[in-house]
Amino acid sequence: MIKSFYSALILILLVSLSSCHQAKKGDSEFESFKLRMVDDMWKQYPNWATGVGYHKYDSILPIPDEAGRKSDLAFSKRYLDSLNEFIYDSLSPMNKTDYLLIKNMLEGTDYSINEYKSYTWDASQYNFGGTLFEITQNKDDSNAIIGNLDKFLAKTPAYFEAAKKNLTEPTLEHTTLAIQQLTGTSEMLQYGEIREFYTKKNADTASLGVATKAIQGFVAHLENLKSEMESGKRKPKSFRLGKKLYEKKFNIDITSSFSADEMYQIASQRKESLQTDMFAIATRLWDKYLPNTPMEADSLKRIKMVIDKVALQHVKREDFQKEIERQIPMLNQFILEKDLVTMDASKPLVVRKEPAWMAGVAGASISSPGPYAKNANTYYNVGSLAFYAPEAAESFLREYNQFTLQILNIHEAIPGHYVQLIHANKSPSIIQNLLQNGSFVEGWALYAERMMMEEGWDKNTTINKTEMSDEMWLMYYKFHLRGVCNTILDYSIHCQNMSEEQAMHLMQVEAFQEKSEAEGKWRRAKLTQVQLCSYFTGFNEIYTFREEVKKQMGDKFNLKAFNDKLLSFGAPPMKYVKEMFGKF
Numbered sequence: 235m236i237k238s239f240y241s242a243l244i245l246i247l248l249v250s251l252s253s254c255h256q257a258k259k260g261d262s263e264f265e266s267f268k269l270r271m272v273d274d275m276w277k278q279y280p281n282w283a284t285g286v287g288y289h290k291y292d293s294i295l296p297i298p299d300e301a302g303r304k305s306d307l308a309f310s311k312r313y314l315d316s317l318n319e320f321i322y323d324s325l326s327p328m329n330k331t332d333y334l335l336i337k338n339m340l341e342g343t344d345y346s347i348n349e350y351k352s353y354t355w356d357a358s359q360y361n362f363g364g365t366l367f368e369i370t371q372n373k374d375d376s377n378a379i380i381g382n383l384d385k386f387l388a389k390t391p392a393y394f395e396a397a398k399k400n401l402t403e404p405t406l407e408h409t410t411l412a413i414q415q416l417t418g419t420s421e422m423l424q425y426g427e428i429r430e431f432y433t434k435k436n437a438d439t440a441s442l443g444v445a446t447k448a449i450q451g452f453v454a455h456l457e458n459l460k461s462e463m464e465s466g467k468r469k470p471k472s473f474r475l476g477k478k479l480y481e482k483k484f485n486i487d488i489t490s491s492f493s494a495d496e497m498y499q500i501a502s503q504r505k506e507s508l509q510t511d512m513f514a515i516a517t518r519l520w521d522k523y524l525p526n527t528p529m530e531a532d533s534l535k536r537i538k539m540v541i542d543k544v545a546l547q548h549v550k551r552e553d554f555q556k557e558i559e560r561q562i563p564m565l566n567q568f569i570l571e572k573d574l575v576t577m578d579a580s581k582p583l584v585v586r587k588e589p590a591w592m593a594g595v596a597g598a599s600i601s602s603p604g605p606y607a608k609n610a611n612t613y614y615n616v617g618s619l620a621f622y623a624p625e626a627a628e629s630f631l632r633e634y635n636q637f638t639l640q641i642l643n644i645h646e647a648i649p650g651h652y653v654q655l656i657h658a659n660k661s662p663s664i665i666q667n668l669l670q671n672g673s674f675v676e677g678w679a680l681y682a683e684r685m686m687m688e689e690g691w692d693k694n695t696t697i698n699k700t701e702m703s704d705e706m707w708l709m710y711y712k713f714h715l716r717g718v719c720n721t722i723l724d725y726s727i728h729c730q731n732m733s734e735e736q737a738m739h740l741m742q743v744e745a746f747q748e749k750s751e752a753e754g755k756w757r758r759a760k761l762t763q764v765q766l767c768s769y770f771t772g773f774n775e776i777y778t779f780r781e782e783v784k785k786q787m788g789d790k791f792n793l794k795a796f797n798d799k800l801l802s803f804g805a806p807p808m809k810y811v812k813e814m815f816g817k818f
């Protein structure tokens with residue numbers, strides 16, 4: 235009591251002392267600063283606001299020209315200056331984290347505009363199809379939707395004029411992607427979702443015509459760039475980011491305690507140790523799956539041969555979604571029985587067929603409500619296999635066999651992304667909710683896989699009621715190895731000139747992936763940088779931290795309490811979570 239009275243007194247003294255020097259503010263000012271900045275941020279980045287369910291500025295399409303970039307830089311500078319008025323050490327742990335998250339974001343603007351410069355080489359960033367869809371989801375003011383769309387679309391000719399000027403050194407890969415995606419967006423306007431929306435409301439469709447023409451003009455420009463690059467008339471920019479820019483992006487996007495190079499080393503060691511564990515399991519399972527074949531001597535080949543046999547246990551293509559629906563309640567039950575993390579029965583997970591506008595990449599993803607739409611449904615989107623050729627469907631189903639499909643459901647849903655996002659939505663800090671760290675999010679999902687296996691999910695596998703713990707671990711390791719290799723692959727491609735052949739060898743021979751899986755990953759690694767590192771980097775930090783806490787607390791350690799607390803901060807970088815963890 236007395237102690238806190240004195241520290242309050244000292245704080246008052248400090249505040250009043252510093253206020254006579256006209257600077258240095260504390261917690262209470264920080265709260266209003268945050269609110270002011272967020273509202274200003276939405277004006278500055280209206281399409282981001284739309285994406286998180288804040289619809290006040292839906293009608294604005296910022297023009298990506300020099301003036302726009304100057305305005306973004308001025309915004310960052312203004313708020314970095316405001317941040318400097320606060321004494322970091324005097325802030326509460328939560329505000330400290332917010333402070334660092336805001337600083338990181340604002341500093342990222344300068345990197346993005348002056349060094350990374352993707353506006354000059356990545357044509358796909360000019361696709362706004364997703365934003366158009368989100369504008370139609372405005373539940374707060376549905377009467378405003380058509381007017382917002384009209385104003386937004388009226389800006390598209392100026393928007394694409396600026397985009398054309400920006401693209402001074404396009405890459406072939408992003409140009410190809412942009413042509414595909416923008417063609418899809420133009421179809422939304424001509425006869426797809428957006429056109430239907432106008433028709434339903436009996437609205438004038440003039441703006442749809444204007445925007446379609448603008449998109450088509452831009453696509454024609456891209457087609458032209460593409461054929462110039464393919465014929466050798468124009469030298470495309472390399473899709474490889476290069477070590478210097480990559481390391482900086484890694485620090486900004488991931489905010490890890492490790493550098494990109496260190497994570498590459500850690501991932502490489504991890505790969506070796508996983509292969510050793512998988513070799514032991516494959517040896518045990520050999521006679522069960524290959525009784526009449528002499529044991530293969532080469533260790534990677536031995537693992538691969540057993541995996542190929544185990545993977546034949548998969549559902550029929552028409553049962554894929556049904557199987558996911560069957561497993562969700564089982565996972566839920568397991569969490570409750572083992573008391574692993576707090577669940578929220580009032581926010582059920584809705585399994586649905588992937589909506590058409592989601593690009594149609596078969597697989598699975600989670601769509602969760604943002605901070606402004608907390609009561610909306612969380613969806614588990616399941617890709618349809620209906621249009622797959624028989625061999626492609628078979629390959630997909632072997633990759634997502636009976637065992638891997640369970641790991642996928644753990645990762646995407648319970649207790650992976652779905653559970654994490656529900657906890658994040660309860661975080662009192664809007665900043666932490668908005669600036670979620672991708673590495674924490676993916677790291678949690680990988681950690682969830684590991685935790686479920688450690689807690690005995692492997693014994694829970696229900697194929698023919700026989701225990702298949704070895705199979706389950708083998709496939710878990712394969713899935714985990716994929717995350718580990720994502721880091722190795724991304725770093726090697728962007729910093730070490732890894733060739734396509736070397737990449738395919740890493741994925742298919744060393745990580746036992748199906749060809750279709752590996753080809754898709756190669757494509758994705760060329761189009762993105764750093765994001766593929768988020769999985770293993772986040773996992774590594776969460777898992778290592780939990781083991782430390784466990785050791786420190788000994789008998790008092792409680793897994794559920796740990797998990798709930800870990801998720802209670804929203805999803806900032808683990809570096810900051812560690813700082814806050816002991817102080818709440």
Ligand code: ZN
Nearest residue numbers: 546548628631
């Ligand atoms: Zn089959």
Ligand code: ZN
Nearest residue numbers: 645651676679
């Ligand atoms: Zn994920």
